Amino acid sequence: MSVFGRVTGNLMVAAAGIAGVAVTAPAPAVAASVPSTPSLVAYVRSGDVYVSKGAAETRVTTGGGWARPRWSPDGRSIALLRNGQLWTMKADGSAKRRLSTRTASGPSWSADGKSIAFASLSCSGGPGVYTISATALNAVPEAVFPSYCRGEELPAEPAAKTADTGSLSDRLRYDDAVAWSPDGTKVAFRGGECESVYDACLSVGTLATGGEKTVAAYGGGSRQTSGFAVVPSWSADGSKLAWTAYQTGETAADDLPVHVEEYNTATGAKRTLGAGQDRELAYVDSTRAVVTGTHKSGSWVMVVNLALGARTPFHQDSQPSVQRKR
Numbered sequence: 386m387s388v389f390g391r392v393t394g395n396l397m398v399a400a401a402g403i404a405g406v407a408v409t410a411p412a413p414a415v416a417a418s419v420p421s422t423p424s425l426v427a428y429v430r431s432g433d434v435y436v437s438k439g440a441a442e443t444r445v446t447t448g449g450g451w452a453r454p455r456w457s458p459d460g461r462s463i464a465l466l467r468n469g470q471l472w473t474m475k476a477d478g479s480a481k482r483r484l485s486t487r488t489a490s491g492p493s494w495s496a497d498g499k500s501i502a503f504a505s506l507s508c509s510g511g512p513g514v515y516t517i518s519a520t521a522l523n524a525v526p527e528a529v530f531p532s533y534c535r536g537e538e539l540p541a542e543p544a545a546k547t548a549d550t551g552s553l554s555d556r557l558r559y560d561d562a563v564a565w566s567p568d569g570t571k572v573a574f575r576g577g578e579c580e581s582v583y584d585a586c587l588s589v590g591t592l593a594t595g596g597e598k599t600v601a602a603y604g605g606g607s608r609q610t611s612g613f614a615v616v617p618s619w620s621a622d623g624s625k626l627a628w629t630a631y632q633t634g635e636t637a638a639d640d641l642p643v644h645v646e647e648y649n650t651a652t653g654a655k656r657t658l659g660a661g662q663d664r665e666l667a668y669v670d671s672t673r674a675v676v677t678g679t680h681k682s683g684s685w686v687m688v689v690n691l692a693l694g695a696r697t698p699f700h701q702d703s704q705p706s707v708q709r710k711r
Contacts, residue, residue, distance in 0.1 A: 445478030491562025532595025
């Protein structure tokens with residue numbers, strides 16, 4: 386039996402996002418009881434952001450166009466995208482502020498909450514990583530990866546990406562969401578110097594040195610596969626890094642549908658989490674995570690038991706992020 390076939394069900398959260406007044410509403414009907422989480426989970430449904438830690442949920446944006454919410458380290462603010470540009474807001478949806486007009490992909494906060502990392506076109510012509518102040522007015526993004534782009538003039542702003550209506554794998558393939566490590570020393574991102582060797586790859590860059598480490602790669606070199614690794618996420622202690630992956634192998638037996646892989650940063654060991662079509666993992670604690678999964682023929686946020694693989698529906702839709710309170 387495949388690793389996906391051995392998995393049962395465990396928890397789920399859905400999402401949507403846009404600016405507006407927080408609105409508390411009952412969650413959509415779920416067959417089983419909705420599990421509770423120790424802190425709020427933000428997620429996106431129909432372009433608006435909701436937060437919940439149980440059956441009740443609160444909509445914190447209105448109007449649509451919001452995506453990829455990410456909690457600040459103190460749990461008081463959320464960074465997110467609106468129509469492809471970077472914004473922040475308080476946890477209740479108030480004090481919305483656009484940080485930059487530059488086209489951006491999924492953001493991630495620094496450990497001290499003072500800066501936000503995001504992906505955008507780099508001086509190399511490929512995806513790059515920038516940081517920007519989360520508090521200063523009229524802040525200018527600074528390039529950090531590739532490291533040779535540091536100090537260079539920012540390239541012309543690319544046009545915002547149009548919504549991809551293709552298959553799930555097509556929609557995820559070029560998602561450039563980044564993840565800043567909990568200790569503040571590293572950023573995980575799609576692409577990097579490894580793209581000179583491989584067709585697709587995921588890198589972990591060290592901010593102090595500018596060095597990059599390839600943690601997943603497809604095609605090119607001696608690899609007879611195609612696929613991608615996107616939407617990285619760190620565990621709270623930084624010992625694990627998870628991402629959404631897809632693989633077409635040399636033979637059908639090597640094919641893997643969209644799924645979540647977890648990487649041990651100390652040993653380099655990898656394992657598959659959850660079930661086929663699971664993606665966008667965010668850690669709840671050392672024993673549980675939330676993912677976007679398939680349930681009732683739609684996208685749901687699911688809570689996953691990391692040891693047993695059991696999955697439980699939480700709320701309908703996608704792009705979960707877990708609040709971490711200090």
